[in-house]
Amino acid sequence: MAARHPLGKYGLRFAALGYLTLLLMVPVGMIFYRAFEHGAGTAWDSVTTPDALHALYLTVVMVAIAVPANTVFGVGCALLLVRTNFRGKALLNALIDIPFAVSPVVIGLSLILVYGSTGWFGSYLIDNGVQVIFAVPGMVLATIFVSLPFVVREVVPVLQEIGDEQEQAARTLGASGWQTFRRVTLPAIRWGVTYGVVLATARALGEFGAVAVVSGHISGQTETIPLWVWHQFQNFNSTGAYAGSLVLALLALITLFAMNVSKRKESSA
Amino acid sequence: MSALSGTRAEAPPRVVSWPRLGGATLGRGLVTAYISLMVLIPLAALTAKSAEGGMGAFWTAITNPEAIAALKLTLIASLIVVAINAVMGTTIAWVLVRDSFPGKGFVNSLIDLPFALPTIVAGITLLALYGPKSPVGIDVAYTRIAVVMALLFVTLPFVVRAVQPTLLELDREMEEAAASLGARPLTVFRRIVLPSLSPAIISGVALAFARSIGEFGSLGLLSGNIPYKTEVASVFIFGQVESGTTASAAAVSVLLLCVALVMLLLIGLVSRWSLRHGR
Numbered sequence: 311m312a313a314r315h316p317l318g319k320y321g322l323r324f325a326a327l328g329y330l331t332l333l334l335m336v337p338v339g340m341i342f343y344r345a346f347e348h349g350a351g352t353a354w355d356s357v358t359t360p361d362a363l364h365a366l367y368l369t370v371v372m373v374a375i376a377v378p379a380n381t382v383f384g385v386g387c388a389l390l391l392v393r394t395n396f397r398g399k400a401l402l403n404a405l406i407d408i409p410f411a412v413s414p415v416v417i418g419l420s421l422i423l424v425y426g427s428t429g430w431f432g433s434y435l436i437d438n439g440v441q442v443i444f445a446v447p448g449m450v451l452a453t454i455f456v457s458l459p460f461v462v463r464e465v466v467p468v469l470q471e472i473g474d475e476q477e478q479a480a481r482t483l484g485a486s487g488w489q490t491f492r493r494v495t496l497p498a499i500r501w502g503v504t505y506g507v508v509l510a511t512a513r514a515l516g517e518f519g520a521v522a523v524v525s526g527h528i529s530g531q532t533e534t535i536p537l538w539v540w541h542q543f544q545n546f547n548s549t550g551a552y553a554g555s556l557v558l559a560l561l562a563l564i565t566l567f568a569m570n571v572s573k574r575k576e577s578s579a
Numbered sequence: 580m581s582a583l584s585g586t587r588a589e590a591p592p593r594v595v596s597w598p599r600l601g602g603a604t605l606g607r608g609l610v611t612a613y614i615s616l617m618v619l620i621p622l623a624a625l626t627a628k629s630a631e632g633g634m635g636a637f638w639t640a641i642t643n644p645e646a647i648a649a650l651k652l653t654l655i656a657s658l659i660v661v662a663i664n665a666v667m668g669t670t671i672a673w674v675l676v677r678d679s680f681p682g683k684g685f686v687n688s689l690i691d692l693p694f695a696l697p698t699i700v701a702g703i704t705l706l707a708l709y710g711p712k713s714p715v716g717i718d719v720a721y722t723r724i725a726v727v728m729a730l731l732f733v734t735l736p737f738v739v740r741a742v743q744p745t746l747l748e749l750d751r752e753m754e755e756a757a758a759s760l761g762a763r764p765l766t767v768f769r770r771i772v773l774p775s776l777s778p779a780i781i782s783g784v785a786l787a788f789a790r791s792i793g794e795f796g797s798l799g800l801l802s803g804n805i806p807y808k809t810e811v812a813s814v815f816i817f818g819q820v821e822s823g824t825t826a827s828a829a830a831v832s833v834l835l836l837c838v839a840l841v842m843l844l845l846i847g848l849v850s851r852w853s854l855r856h857g858r
Contacts, residue, residue: 318764319678326674327686329667333732334692337704340714344707387610394603404843405614408622410786411839413793415813416832419820420621423628423829430624455617487602509694516697519795519813523820536699536796543703543800552707555700562695569695570688 341559345552356542356550357557361530365538366557368446372521372534373514376453380510384461385503389495391462392469393477409458417455418523421448444526449534452520457510464506465499468576472498501576508572512565516558622836628829640830648807649815650834656723656811657791660730661784668738668787669780675739676746693735698796701732706801721803726811729797734787741783742776749775778853782846789842792835 345353356362390396391403409417425442426432435442442448476498480490496503518536525532527541535554542550629637640646675687693701705728710720719725749772757767795813802809804818812835819828 322670323674323678323680326667326671330671330686330689333728333735334689337708337732338692338696340707341700341704383610383613386606387614390603390606390610394607396603396607402610402614404847405618407843408618408840411789411793411843412622413795413813413816413832413835413839415795415816415820416625416793416835417621419816419825419828419832420625422820423624423825424621430620451617455621458614458617512695516700518697518699518799519817523817536697539699539703540799551703555703558697558700559704562692562697562700565695566688566691569691 338559341552341555345549345556347552348549352549353553353556356547357553359550361533362535362538362550362554364530365533365535368449368532369515369534369536371446372450372453372517373511375450376457376514377507377510379454380458381461381503381507383458384506384510385465385499387462388465388469389491391466393474406459406462409455414452414456414517414519415523417520418452421451421455421520421524425451443524444528445532448524449521449532452524453514453517456517456520457513460510460513461503461506464502464509468499468502469495501572504572505569505576508565508568512562515561515565625829625832625836628826629833631826636826637830637833640827641834643827645806645810646812646815646827646831649810649812650831652723652726652810653792653812656726656730657788659727660734660791661788663731664734664738664787665780665784668735668783669742669776672739672742672746676743690736690739693733698733698794699799702729702797702800705729705732705797710801720801721805721809723809725801725803726798726809729801730791730794733794733797734790737787737790738780738783741779741786745776745779778849781849785842785846785849789839792838 387402387406391399422429422443424430424432425435425448427436427443429443432443440447442451476494477490480494481487485493516536517534518540521534522537522540525534525537527533527537529538529541533541535558539551539554539558542548542554629640641650671690675683675690696704705725706720708715709717709725709728711718719728753771754767757771758764762770793813794811795817798804798811798814799817802811802814804810804814806815810818812831816828816831816835819825819831
């Protein structure tokens with residue numbers, strides 16, 4: 311139908327591409343321009359200060375803890391949801407999506423109310439020398455919270471689609487539960503898991519709101535890259551802010567590439 | 580699920596207990612413990628805090644004029660944003676599925692960029708282009724237009740990615756039949772295509788709405804957070820937390836949480852409805 315009305319076809323194409331250009335492509339392109347406005351050397355120097363490098367290190371720590379934890383949980387939880395029946399399954403299924411729906415700031419506040427100095431567990435933990443809020447552990451908890459659903463949500467449909475005939479065959483032939491999982495289930499779901507891991511990593515790298523609330527944003531101690539970028543912006547160090555944004559944007563582009571690869575592998579598997 | 584239990588009944592009992600009963604029980608316990616510790620206990624603490632001073636204190640907190648202004652802006656901006664998303668998201672999905680032009684694959688993979696890009700970067704990118712030092716001479720920084728733009732940026736993929744698969748599966752024979760019977764393109768779209776797409780559009784819109792009312796990172800820089808003017812609910816909560824008034828922050832948070840949960844419920848209902856009524 312569109313082919314018979316070239317005007318409508320080009321009109322729609324123009325509208326869609328124009329919208330994407332103005333909202334997405336040009337603004338993202340601007341970061342490159344602004345970051346290198348005063349030369350590549352200045353940009354490089356601004357993101358290699360000790361505080362910036364510490365922020366980078368802390369961001370890696372967040373990802374290195376939150377993503378593996380959520381991956382193990384995600385695969386296990388998806389197996390339970392698809393392969394077993396139990397009371398409260400619908401409730402568990404609904405709970406998984408909560409981190410997608412809750413504001414990051416609300417997540418941060420909730421963690422303060424549990425682990426802060428006047429929180430439920432906070433006074434006990436502080437008495438025993440464990441500081442969670444305004445320290446790295448709280449930031450890790452916030453990162454885990456926001457990136458929790460990704461792996462579950464990507465693995466559940468894959469498990470449903472592959473069915474359990476192969477697993478049953480393996481079990482009939484005498485494989486143990488672990489062997490069945492490692493040799494039959496895991497190879498079948500691996501691209502779904504990869505896709506979920508990529509999404510969770512992207513979120514963990516870039517989380518700002520939840521981490522900002524619980525971190526206390528102390529330079530060189532509790533700043534991840536997004537917090538550092540924010541701080542530079544507040545201090546009118548715009549070259550630093552844009553160069554830091556560029557680092558994050560490049561990570562996002564790598565993520566995007568990984569998303570496309572794992573999605574293609576998943577649909578061709 | 581019914582197909583699964585069908586195969587279960589035929590297979591010998593030893594095989595079906597996958598994973599073994601002990602493993603499943605242990606797994607269930609671990610999963611429940613993890614999600615309780617990470618998600619449920621914090622949200623319970625939030626709810627308890629908001630109810631600490633009783634109904635009166637809760638009501639005072641959410642009817643504080645600054646809170647009301649922030650909530651009103653959040654809701655109105657989110658409604659504008661999802662309305663634009665419904666139209667533009669469907670248009671983009673349509674162009675990506677039915678049209679073909681060089682670079683389509685590139686544009687298609689670019690749609691997910693707002694999901695991959697940290698929200699703080701989203702705010703900075705928009706500020707770089709449409710802020711005080713704008714190279715194109717448009718300065719909307721620290722206005723309500725900036726709030727809407729930031730929300731449009733971060734919610735862009737939801738409707739597109741919800742509509743695309745439905746549109747791909749749609750049978751084109753009906754459209755061709757309608758067109759051959761003399762229906763104009765717009766009529767075909769409104770009477771044939773739109774009814775099939777509406778569940779997908781609604782669930783995309785609900786996700787975008789839930790995201791909009793909670794968005795924080797991209798708004799912090801771009802909106803300037805001016806109370807009564809550009810301060811949205813999540814920024815208001817952030818301010819309350821920073822100044823130590825956690826009880827009123829918790830009350831507004833619970834309100835936001837409830838709206839978000841209603842959205843999740845709506846998505847569940849729509850997807851169940853569209854499953855039952857076929858496509």
